[in-house]
Amino acid sequence: MQTSTSVNTEKKVATIPAQERYMQLEEINMTFVTKKGTFEALKNINLDIKEGEFVSIIGHSGCGKSTVLNLIGGLLEPTSGLLFCAGREIFGPGPERAVVFQNHSLLPWLTCYENVYLAVERVFALKETNEQLKARTNAALELVGLTHATDKRPNEISGGMKQRVGIARALAMEPKVLLLDEPFGALDALTRANLQDELMKIMMKSGCTAVMVTHDVDEAVLLSDRIVMMTNGPAATIGEILDVTLTRPRNRLGLAEDQEYNHLRGEVLRFLYDRHAKKAA
Amino acid sequence: MSAVTLVKDSVNATTQELDVEKIGIANAANDLVIEDSMPTSRKKVKKTQPNYTRKIDSEFVTFLKNIIPPAFGLLVFLGLWSVLTIFQPALPGPVSTFKSAVLVFKHPFYVNSLDDQGIGWNILSSLGRVAMGFGMAALVGIPLGFLIGRYEFFSKMCAPVISLLRPVSPLAWLPLGLLVLKAAAPAAIWVIFISSVWPMLINTAVGVSKVPQDYMNVAKVLNLSEWKIVTKISFPFVLPYMMTGVRLSMGIAWLVIVAAEMLNGGAGIGFWLWDEYNASNYEHIIIAIFVVGIIGLLLEQGLILIAKRYSYE
Ligand SMILES: Nc1ncnc2c1ncn2[C@@H]1O[C@H](COP(=O)(O)OP(=O)(O)O)[C@@H](O)[C@H]1O
Numbered sequence A: 001m002q003t004s005t006s007v008n009t010e011k012k013v014a015t016i017p018a019q020e021r022y023m024q025l026e027e028i029n030m031t032f033v034t035k036k037g038t039f040e041a042l043k044n045i046n047l048d049i050k051e052g053e054f055v056s057i058i059g060h061s062g063c064g065k066s067t068v069l070n071l072i073g074g075l076l077e078p079t080s081g082l083l084f085c086a087g088r089e090i091f092g093p094g095p096e097r098a099v100v101f102q103n104h105s106l107l108p109w110l111t112c113y114e115n116v117y118l119a120v121e122r123v124f125a126l127k128e129t130n131e132q133l134k135a136r137t138n139a140a141l142e143l144v145g146l147t148h149a150t151d152k153r154p155n156e157i158s159g160g161m162k163q164r165v166g167i168a169r170a171l172a173m174e175p176k177v178l179l180l181d182e183p184f185g186a187l188d189a190l191t192r193a194n195l196q197d198e199l200m201k202i203m204m205k206s207g208c209t210a211v212m213v214t215h216d217v218d219e220a221v222l223l224s225d226r227i228v229m230m231t232n233g234p235a236a237t238i239g240e241i242l243d244v245t246l247t248r249p250r251n252r253l254g255l256a257e258d259q260e261y262n263h264l265r266g267e268v269l270r271f272l273y274d275r276h277a278k279k280a281a
Numbered sequence B: 001m002s003a004v005t006l007v008k009d010s011v012n013a014t015t016q017e018l019d020v021e022k023i024g025i026a027n028a029a030n031d032l033v034i035e036d037s038m039p040t041s042r043k044k045v046k047k048t049q050p051n052y053t054r055k056i057d058s059e060f061v062t063f064l065k066n067i068i069p070p071a072f073g074l075l076v077f078l079g080l081w082s083v084l085t086i087f088q089p090a091l092p093g094p095v096s097t098f099k100s101a102v103l104v105f106k107h108p109f110y111v112n113s114l115d116d117q118g119i120g121w122n123i124l125s126s127l128g129r130v131a132m133g134f135g136m137a138a139l140v141g142i143p144l145g146f147l148i149g150r151y152e153f154f155s156k157m158c159a160p161v162i163s164l165l166r167p168v169s170p171l172a173w174l175p176l177g178l179l180v181l182k183a184a185a186p187a188a189i190w191v192i193f194i195s196s197v198w199p200m201l202i203n204t205a206v207g208v209s210k211v212p213q214d215y216m217n218v219a220k221v222l223n224l225s226e227w228k229i230v231t232k233i234s235f236p237f238v239l240p241y242m243m244t245g246v247r248l249s250m251g252i253a254w255l256v257i258v259a260a261e262m263l264n265g266g267a268g269i270g271f272w273l274w275d276e277y278n279a280s281n282y283e284h285i286i287i288a289i290f291v292v293g294i295i296g297l298l299l300e301q302g303l304i305l306i307a308k309r310y311s312y313e
């Protein structure tokens, strides 16, 4: 990390990230060192993300989507390459980048309220009174429609509700970037559709930038401004990037017969199942 | 096939064994037949009964099922004990033990001299000693377990010493305690400390090392302080592991106290047991055994209750 920084800085300082280049991934390589040897997961990833943009990362399972997200989240450090967010290099996690985990990762011994409060407290405790912190926590839970379940523990609520709490926890931090790792992957189709619609509304309201990992083509097209399609690993990289020009607000019923929507959907499907089909394991 | 070339004798031997096995199998088969016939007959009865009686029946039956086997077990135990006293007249029987217990518990808190106190005082002084030794073990073992589970360096550092000291028999520590502490009572506490510290330490460490990566990722993403990580993530997660350790430790402490007191003298249930043996009050030995057993049981149940109360599931 140290050496790669010194090698690359001279080159990159010139390109100061503007609004257009809110987040940058510059020549990212990621090699995992395991007991069995090294594994080259990502190779030469380059990606610029605009402020307020919703970007989906799609690809077959195991290609390295979560790795990309964890790099942005600061949970991993790249083997080489640079990551910037809002003009600053990413070193470790930060409150401006909130993560919604696939398996919700709520702490089972805390109530929904306490789970969200933990995040609120961490970000705002120094600047605000207890009353304000409480208000923030309640507002976040209200935003995801969970006011009635604030005092419930995670094992007392449904999978969809847990994921809502996960989203509330992330949003309560008032992040600049929301990172979502297959946020609805574990939910049934109806609940998923519901939450997707709500996420769209929330993102419109908050206007924050989002990077979402998914393996669901419809989800990617419905929610995104751009879809990043990744090739299969090892040494996975970005295969193609698809612009989704559908106007917002989007309506899943209306889009079902929309030509553009179906064309985009077809594009992603062709990428995944034709050009980069994954051999059955 | 090489068995064919074996000496005749051994061949005979194997065939004999085989025969025995066959008989065994035949018996088992008979048992199976009998067992098999039982459920079918029950099924037939059940089928003819309407649903609601079955429900009422089953509640009553479950009550009986829960009561009868333990009661029966205790009866068998008392029966065997009585029979044993017929062949071993030196052994006090259930009746004489019970009568003697009534007398012993009539005045549990008398004090004649330092060596002659009521059973209540003896129990209390044993419990006090266990509380001291066990409490110190908890104060040392649990935080140390946290450190070992949290930091790999610490874990590797402590591993050889722990593996070396843990298997040592509790009473092996007694002379060392006497030597250094120069008194019986603190030596007993020392023995309890050193023998009951391990389960708490190890269970806590295992629990801490098992905190799921998901939760640690949450901690990282929320940028929680080390203190918050301990209080909001590690500690709640580790609590069930820790409580198991506490229970095991308490069991050991209570096991050890009797032996330590027997060797040491003073007051305490173990001392009392030994003293009564020397005074030829053999009923009292058995009373002491029951007292130790019952108190151990109560301590265990109490800790199970506490563990349930603090479990998040
Ligand atoms: N910490 C790690 N150590 C070793 N290999 C890893 C690690 N994390 C991920 N990998 C490997 O990197 C590849 C990409 O993983 P991941 O990003 O989780 O894929 P995806 O999210 O697209 O399903 C996989 O082959 C996985 O086995």
Ligand SMILES: [Mg+2]
Pocket: A065, A066, A067
């Ligand atoms: Mg993944």
